[in-house]
Amino acid sequence: MVREIKNDRPSRFEKFLRHLGEARKLQDDILKYGLAAADLYCEDVDGDWLETWGDEENTFLESVVSFLESDDLVAVRVRKQLKDKSLPEIASELEKCLSFGEEEEQIFALKNILAESVTSGSSYRDISDEDDEIDLLDLAEELLEKLAEILGDD
Structure with missing residues (x-):
């Protein structure tokens, strides 16, 4: 039995573009807000997340x-x-x-x-x-x- 795998290049490309857009927004926010941009992306910036990484x-x-x-x-x-x-x-x-x-x-x-x-x-x-x-x-x-x-x- 041979399984056919769907060609999902368009969806993978759309996903790539979405991630690229998100990365650009993150970069812009870091340039605009500096270290305060971490508050936009992390719920618990001052918590122990680094110790429990x-x-x-x-x-x-x-x-x-x-x-x-x-x-x-x-x-x-x-x-x-x-x-x-x-x-x-x-x-x-x-x-x-x-x-x-x-x-x-x-x-x-x-x-x-x-x-x-x-x-x-x-x-x-x-x-x-x-x-x-x-x-x-x-x-x-x-x-x-x-x-x-x-x-x-x-």
């Missing part, structure tokens, strides 16, 4: 490692598939996969990570085994659902 990331990685250590069927299958990697290393790679914008891109990035252990043992892999490909894709989709639960995106 990155805590969410560590919490997410810790949550993923805890998930991978669990007896959840998906976690067990991921550990079995990536048996040569440490759990923190796996969690870090999974986090990188979530940085892709589209769900389909995230699924295929996860599938590629899961497939690395299959391809690392040999320089040539027989791609004709569709069952393995489908199993990896199913596992990647299930894993994405679990990671979304950890993030609280449900």
Whole structure:
């Protein structure tokens, strides 16, 4: 089964233009208001946000490692598939996969990570085994659902 991926270049271009406009507005506000521009963009400028910077990331990685250590069927299958990697290393790679914008891109990035252990043992892999490909894709989709639960995106 082949999935068709939509050509979303116009929407990606519109998104790029929107972000470019936002960046220009930020730059103009910084030039116009100086340091006071931070009040326009941050709710809690005087808070402890600098001291707690990155805590969410560590919490997410810790949550993923805890998930991978669990007896959840998906976690067990991921550990079995990536048996040569440490759990923190796996969690870090999974986090990188979530940085892709589209769900389909995230699924295929996860599938590629899961497939690395299959391809690392040999320089040539027989791609004709569709069952393995489908199993990896199913596992990647299930894993994405679990990671979304950890993030609280449900």
